[in-house]
Amino acid sequence: MINEVAKILRKARKVAILTGAGVSAESGIATFRDPDGLWAKFNPMELASMKGFMSNPQLVWEWYQYRRKIIANAQPNAGHYAIAEMEKMFDYFSLATQNVDRLHHRAGSTNVIELHGNIIENYCIKCGEYYRKEINVEDKSLPKCESCGGQIRPAVVWFGEMLPQEALTKAYDASQIAEVYFSIGTSAEVYPAADLPRHAKRNGAVLIEINPNQTALSGYVDFKIAEPSAVALPKLMKLLKEE
Ligand code: BJW
Numbered sequence: 001m002i003n004e005v006a007k008i009l010r011k012a013r014k015v016a017i018l019t020g021a022g023v024s025a026e027s028g029i030a031t032f033r034d035p036d037g038l039w040a041k042f043n044p045m046e047l048a049s050m051k052g053f054m055s056n057p058q059l060v061w062e063w064y065q066y067r068r069k070i071i072a073n074a075q076p077n078a079g080h081y082a083i084a085e086m087e088k089m090f091d092y093f094s095l096a097t098q099n100v101d102r103l104h105h106r107a108g109s110t111n112v113i114e115l116h117g118n119i120i121e122n123y124c125i126k127c128g129e130y131y132r133k134e135i136n137v138e139d140k141s142l143p144k145c146e147s148c149g150g151q152i153r154p155a156v157v158w159f160g161e162m163l164p165q166e167a168l169t170k171a172y173d174a175s176q177i178a179e180v181y182f183s184i185g186t187s188a189e190v191y192p193a194a195d196l197p198r199h200a201k202r203n204g205a206v207l208i209e210i211n212p213n214q215t216a217l218s219g220y221v222d223f224k225i226a227e228p229s230a231v232a233l234p235k236l237m238k239l240l241k242e243e
């Protein structure tokens with residue numbers, strides 16, 4: 001299977017990728033919907049929605065501080081590095097991620113499209129201004145906006161919230177342009193991101209999934225590499241370079 005994918009990639013000029021939490025799993029960052037994932041232990045509506053934040057901002061803030069600590073101590077893995085390498089190999093390349101951890105950036109990827117925001121930054125729920133003071137991950141107290149005194153929240157996209165329009169437009173453009181589209185480490189259950197690989201295939205792309213498990217997309221893809229991304233992606237790079 002991986003040999004066939006390498007063969008297709010050798011001929012391809014335009015490649016796009018969508019990644020999800022599985023890409024960071026081997027960096028020690030928990031996914032959401034796996035049996036040991038975050039949603040097995042925590043309630044998504046309590047922690048990842050505006051309603052949840054309004055009813056218990058302290059709880060939500062502490063949960064984000066806890067995750068920030070894990071992410072700050074994590075390192076990009078071989079999958080992130082392989083993706084960073086890929087962007088130099090094609091005439092057109094686009095990377096969109098649902099991840100908020102910025103590990104793609106830290107691995108050297110440029111122009112990363114962040115569909116669900118990022119966990120590093122924060123903004124005010126009242127005036128929208130970004131909070132520029134440094135956040136100490138050990139500090140449990142809720143910061144307040146320096147301009148208007150409003151509540152500060154993490155710059156991620158919660159359930160029921162619109163994705164950043166520019167990011168979504170760029171990601172849709174990429175899924176339209178790509179000859180080869182990869183869906184890597186995502187359950188492909190959360191919309192609108194989950195529509196991107198489907199849109200790519202509808203527009204003629206060869207659709208490839210890299211994921212050790214079955215997903216909502218597995219029955220629909222052209223090729224499935226059922227391996228962890230930190231294993232499959234370096235293998236693929238090696239095959240491509242061997243030519
Ligand atoms: C490996 C691996 C390894 C393991 N290697 N792989 C009904 C139908 C359609 C849509 C909706 C609906 N009801 C509600 C909606 C909308 C909702 C939605 O899609 N819900 C579905 C769950 C049904 N979407 C939204 O609300 C979005 N906004 C929106 O639609 O706006 C328009 C609107 C406005 C107002 C009203 C209504 C609509 C926003 C979605 C925001 C998602 N936010 C989160 C939290 C972000 C912040 C944070 O991190 O704290 O984003 S939820 C969470 O899920 C996170 C992720 O980015 C996202 C996707 O998860 P992902 O990355 O796929 O992870 P997992 O865990 O699901 O999968 C991991 C995969 O990795 C697995 O497959 C493993 O097998 C694999 N894996 N190890 C490779 N080593």
Ligand code: ZN
Pocket residue numbers: 124125126127128129145146147148149150
């Ligand atoms: Zn404010």
